[in-house]
Amino acid sequence: DARVTQTPRDKVTEMGQEVTMRCQPILGHNTVFWYRQTMKQGLELLAYFRNRAPLDDSGMPKDRFSAEMPDATLATLKIQPSEPRDSAVYFCASGGTSGTYNEQFFGPGTRLTVL
Amino acid sequence: GENVEQHPSTLSVQEGDSAVIKCTYSDSASNYFPWYKQELGKRPQLIIDIRSNVGEKKDQRIAVTLNKTAKHFSLHITETQPEDSAVYFCAAAWGYQKVTFGIGTKLQVIP
Numbered sequence: 001d002a003r004v005t006q007t008p009r010d011k012v013t014e015m016g017q018e019v020t021m022r023c024q025p026i027l028g029h030n031t032v033f034w035y036r037q038t039m040k041q042g043l044e045l046l047a048y049f050r051n052r053a054p055l056d057d058s059g060m061p062k063d064r065f066s067a068e069m070p071d072a073t074l075a076t077l078k079i080q081p082s083e084p085r086d087s088a089v090y091f092c093a094s095g096g097t098s099g100t101y102n103e104q105f106f107g108p109g110t111r112l113t114v115l
Numbered sequence: 116g117e118n119v120e121q122h123p124s125t126l127s128v129q130e131g132d133s134a135v136i137k138c139t140y141s142d143s144a145s146n147y148f149p150w151y152k153q154e155l156g157k158r159p160q161l162i163i164d165i166r167s168n169v170g171e172k173k174d175q176r177i178a179v180t181l182n183k184t185a186k187h188f189s190l191h192i193t194e195t196q197p198e199d200s201a202v203y204f205c206a207a208a209w210g211y212q213k214v215t216f217g218i219g220t221k222l223q224v225i226p
Contacts, residue, residue: 106158
């Protein structure tokens with residue numbers, strides 16, 4: 001049963017520290033999405049990639065957030081410096097474009113707490 | 116860009132009753148409408164989806180309807196059970212473009 005994996009599952013850090021979250025998409029999927037979920041805003045799209053190229057990162061605060069796909073098996077989301085308002089659950093999702101529209105499979109999420 | 120509105124934000128039903136969640140979208144080009152269920156502390160999971168060339172789709176106790184003219188789509192859950200309690204998200208997308216999610220509906224099924 002192929003699944004998206006994310007690490008770490010939980011992260012507690014202090015304001016100003018760098019945070020790196022990692023995602024391994026399902027093998028063969030060529031689209032990767034990063035979402036942030038909070039009670040107030042719901043699921044917000046931060047960025048997404050197709051074939052490792054960034055297609056849209058308009059939802060991401062550019063001054064502190066960055067997203068990359070070093071290779072087809074790894075996507076990273078980095079926050080530097082982190083702030084308390086970044087506390088949220090960050091989900092990665094992957095999907096394919098082989099005739100299944102945008103069906104997305106979510107990872108378990110990284111719960112980030114910035115003190 | 117696409118805007119998806121979802122209501123109600125919370126819904127309580129008695130076990131065995133039906134639940135209906137409604138969404139509207141703004142971009143008439145959207146042609147894919149998935150619904151996700153998220154249990155507490157878990158990841159969102161796709162439960163059903165509908166394409167724009169179909170007006171209704173059923174899968175056991177859940178069904179989705181789509182009215183393209185009015186840009187409305189709805190999720191119907193019949194014979195609700197306690198394990199249906201979760202947050203449900205509707206979403207809309209065009210082709211392989213990004214999916215825009217609604218704010219979510221917290222469904223509580225009371226035994």
